[in-house]
Amino acid sequence: MGSLRTFIKDVRGAKTLAEERSIVTKESARIRTKLKDDHLPQDKRRKNIHKLLYLHILGEKTHFAQVECINLIASDDFRDKRIGYLAAVILLDENQEILTLLTNLLNSDLNHPNRYVVSLALSALGSLTSPELARDLYTDVESILARSTDEFLVKKALQCAAKIVQRDAALLEIFYPYIESILKSHHLSSHGVRLGVAKLCQAAILSRSQYEYDNYPEILQSLVLNIPEFYSLLQDMNATNFNPEYNVNGTCDPFLQVELLYTLRLLFELAPQETERYKDKLNDLLTQIATNSDGTKNSAHAVLYECVRTIFALQLEQSLKVLGVNVLAKFLSGKDNNTKYVALNTLLLVVPQEPHAVQKHRKFVSRCLFDPDVSIRTRAVELTFAILDSSNMKELIGELSSFLKASGEQDKDLIVFVVDHLIELFELHAVGHDNWAIDVMVDLLKVVGQHIALEKVSEIMMMINNLRDLDHKSKLIKQVLQISLGKSDGGVSGDNLGWKLVSVWCIGEYGDILLQNSYFLDTELTGYLTLLNGLYSHNVKIISYILTAALKLSAKIQNPACNEDLRQIIKGHMKDTNLILQAKSSQYSIIFNQPAKQKQDVLGAMPFFERKNKNGNSKSDSKPDTKIQEPNLLLDLLESTPASNGQTKNDSQTLASIFGDQPSNNTANVATEETSHVTIPIPSDAVHAYNSSDMDVSIKVDSVAPSEAKLDLYVKAHAPIKNLQVLAAVSKTQKLVMGTLSNHSIAAGQVSRQELKVTGSGKLKFRIKLVHESPTGTQIEQFDHKLDQSL
Template sequence: MGSLRSFIKDVRAAKTLAEERSIVTKESARIRTKLKDDHLPQEKRRKNIHKLLYLHILGEKTHFAQVECINLIASEDFRDKRLGYLAAMILLDENQEILTLLTNMLNNDLNHPNRYVVSLALSTLGSLMSPELARDLYSDVENILAHSKDDFLVKKALQCAAKLIQKDTSLVEVFFPYINSRLVSNQQSSHGVLLGVAKLCQAAITAKEKYEYDNYPEILQSMVQSIPEFFALLQDMNFTSFNPEYDVGGTCDPFLQVELLYTIRLLFELAPQETESYKDKLNDLLTKIATNSDGAKNSAHAVLYECVRTIFALQLDQSLKVLGVNVLAKFLSGKDNNTKYVALNTLLHVVPQEPQAVQKHRKFISKCLFDPDISIKTRAVELTFAILNDSNIKELIEELTAFLKLTSEDDKDLATYVVEHMIGLFEQYKLGDEKWALEATVNILMIVGEHISLERLSDILIMINNARDLDHKIQVIRRILDVSFAKSGESVSSANLGWKLVSAWCIGEYGDTLLESNIYLDTELTGYLRTLDGLYSDDCKIIGYVLTAALKLSSRLQNPSCIEELRQVIKGHNKDTNLMIQTKSVQYGILFNLPAKEKHDILGAMPLFEKKPKSGAAPAARPKFGTKPQEPDLLLELLDDDYPKKSTTSNAAGSLLDIFGSAPQSSAKPENGKGNDTAGLTQNLMTIPKDAPEAFRSTDLDVHMKLKSLNDYEAHVEMFIHANASINSLQVLAAVSKSKKLTLGSLSASTLAPRENCRQEMIITGGGKPKLRIKLTFNTGSPSITKTEQFDYKFDQ
């Protein structure tokens, strides 16, 4: 057997996966055989364990060497102990039954005269901590804290005590006195010990939820009394000369400063009333740190970032919030990509609290849109949408449009995200400048029309259809068709299907206006539809639009040869392999042969449309001036077998999609012939209350929680789930602490389409603030993938 170095070289030199597999398997078998040899020298035994750790890194099975790790730990040779403890920390975890064999060895080593052996035992205990080990060995750790004067061991023991408290919260009572006893001035205690004190304090604070005894207020008060010491340490490290030993890039021990700031934040959050008297001093301290730190080095960035988190987590003074935003803006102007990403991510959470302060640094955010790093671009896009409002929408839309021009094929998903949100903004903000909105939409369509979904294309068509300035509308349509007919200097790619769809729709809707104004010849309009029919004969989306445009244009032409060409376009799909296109072609062929007056009534101008609100209310479409109110109903009745004959209202946006063959599948008639479940649809489109805060967010769904009612010992909770993608087989599991009881109601819906909502009711019985652990399982995607999301949520009341 060769050395570890030669083994690694052999694995890396393998040219195929099979060759690598063969090398690894043979070496693993050799190691297994050698470890069984009782007469194997210790040096070779250690070499085999080294190889075994490398195999573990490769993902191979190493369970057969677990006992060998214990044997190395039992050795008196320090080299064996060091390797044995390292292997145990890597190969084992807290759930292994073999850990029971470690108890006596750890107990012996925690009392060993060699400080380095004790250090190994403390590190291993902290890494492999289990509740059983915590209960058996906490006294040894306490003994080190009580009697040792070695800062090296005290630092390790304090950090190990923090891990002990995490596993067994009842140990808070044992270890919290050492926070004050070890928290002395910087001249008498090393920074390692102070770092351990901070970790111990954090563990004691976070253990409050699980601590079952009544003396926690006394423990908390004792920790609050340590705040002046924390302040003094921070002040000494920032405003007085410090030991060069702790200098990191011109900052005094940023690791300790970050931990102290985090500890202070936890104390202020846990005990707002007890810490109120220290708030002014905290404001002054954070102001000095944020203004005096050198922002050019990464070490200073870490301290400044923790200051900003503290400012916004504790909702400190307005001036401090503005200062925090300015610090993040400085991060954006730097060159370090990690710092930029952290700043953008933090600003996303800060915008709701300080929108105006973030707005002032828009130029830095816009600059990040064009950063080569995709993660920075993604966060910059999200932040741009977050700061967008009525006053800056035009400037930001122009910047996002410029961003879309520079997107590459690798940024397809990001471009799709941007387009989907941009088009929705025009409707959301109800812009008074209709001309600018229409021009901006056309520019977006020209740049990335291939990334626009059918739903957003429907929004664009509605925007064009509802434009009130007829002259400007014709100008926009002429620009679209000039590009399509190659009559202008502008051009679009052949992959821009969205542009082709809109062009075909404009020809069908406004062909008569274009012909009457002598803008185009009838042969040009007809020829373009024939070209689309030939080039995209396999694309059912475009063909559906082309067939509708051909039918509507035929009622507006007088040229017999052009009418016959349009008839052939429609007739050519009578035997199409796509059933939807074939059905549409046959139906349109029947309409084509109707008398002129009936065709005019059916194929008249589309009315003004109003999109259906998310709440589920469907307002009636506003009829266009000069058209009969029943025309939309007549058209749908002829073209859609499932149209309800006695309905008096209609969803206009859905009607538009249905005419062009792009209506969502949920509107189709079920195979069992029983029609749509309108009650279930209304239920899935329920509105999420505005006072229900967001509790969890993911790519597939968002969760909102609302406390519906509350008395002394019972809370009625409503959980609302909003789907961002198609979801089915949704299941909700919930748990509360042992002192409370949870009753789950029925889930209103287990299958959700995008943008639909469902409700889950819960009743929590017991005293204290309710805290829930929610687990959601569901299927999504095609083919279906099972996903699981889990989160914790705590109510303030």
């Protein structure tokens, strides 16, 4: 058996997977055999454990060496103990039954005279501790904290105590007094000890939900009293005369600074009333750290990032929020990809609180759209949509269009995400019928149509259909067909199915416009449908569109030869193996053979489509022209009961069912109800959750049962609000049912109430999103709120 270095070289030098598997299997078998030898020298045992750790990294089974780890730990040789503890930490976890064999060994090593043996035992106990092991050995850890003056051991013992408290919160009562005593001790003042104090303080705060005793307020108060000491430490580390021993690229001990900032954030979040008197000092301290840190080094980035998280988690002053956004913008302008990703991810959470401050740095976000790293591009796209509003819509959508044109095949999911959100965005801002918006979508369809879902292609058709400017619509349709028929070079790939669907739909729907003034010949349009019918004979979706287009085009042309070609397209699918196409072809054949007048009545232009918004109300992109509807002759053609004027709605639905592959339109007419302005008072026991320039939001818990809670959310308007939408989300262990919203439109000073019902388990936490129209335009506000009650 060779050395570990030789083994690694052999594994890496394997040319095939089978050869590598053979090397690994043989070596694993040799190790297993050797470990059974009682006379094997200790240095050989250590070498075998080294190889086993490498096998563990490769994902191989190493359970047969668990007892050998215990044997090495029991050895008096420090080299054996070191490799034994390392192997135990890597190969074992707190759920292993064999861990009980470690109890006596850890107890012995925690009281060992050699500080390095004690250190190994503390590290292993912190990594492997289970609730049972914590209760058995906490006295040894406490003994070290109480008696030891060795900073090295006290640092390890504090961090081990933090792990023990996480496993068994009842032990917090034993360890929390050491936070204050050690923090104020002059002979234990190293950075490592302070880092351990911060870890123990964090464990004490986070164990609140598990702590079952009544003295927790006393413990919390003792933790709060240490805040001035934490301030002093942070100020000293940010002074110019700091200890160069802890200097990391010009930043004094960034690890300790980050942990202290995190500890302060937890304290201020958990005890807002007790810590209120320290808040002004925290504002000054964070300002000092954020302005004095060197923003070009990664060590400073860690401290700055923790400052920004603290600023927004605690909802500090407006000036600090703007400073935090500026810090994140500097991260975006750097070259480090990790820092960019962190900045983008944080800005996504910051946008609801400071949208205008984030928008000022959108040029840096736009640069990230073209970053080589796909994770950065993804976050940049999400952030672009988050900061997009009516004031910067054209600029940012232009950036997104450029991004899509530059995207490759590896960004398929990202392309679908962008197109889907653009369509929703146009609908939200009511610009889906504008010339610019339609030009954008058609341009994107031309470039990335092969990646767009067919349902979204139907949305683009709906936008074209609802276009008010008839001249622009005519020009756009002709451009589409010029590219499709090869009369102009549009750079459309051959596998762009979305573009072909739109082309076929335009031929059927607007064939009369295309044939005007001989702009296109009827033979060209018919030939294009015939070509696609042959190329995509197995694609149900496009064949369905072709059949409808052929039927509609037949009512617009007079050429007998072309009509015969269209008849053959429809007739060719009357025996199709797909029943949907077969039924459609049979029905279309009946309509095809009717007189021209009847065909024109049935196959007229589609009306303006309506779609349902998120509230379930019908919403039309454009008001349809007021015309007298002619009797629908479709039922007559299919030998059904003649339609009367009172059945117009049913007839139109029947027509829509036959042309089922046209873009779906929700034609249900929902009556618009006048908003009731009943005065709703906000209960005195409601908890204030959020406020902005437009509104105040409060939450009142009506009832909390073991697995169900009922709440009311009150929105008080500072200025008139229209079309209010309340969206909410809860944690994964819970389910939310939204009740009724009393008013969608609120006058200044009035209140609207939203009923909420939560079932499940866990802490009551909400993410609320409010969409409304104010005098300045459409506004989107989002916030998170955590209640004291639990299910």
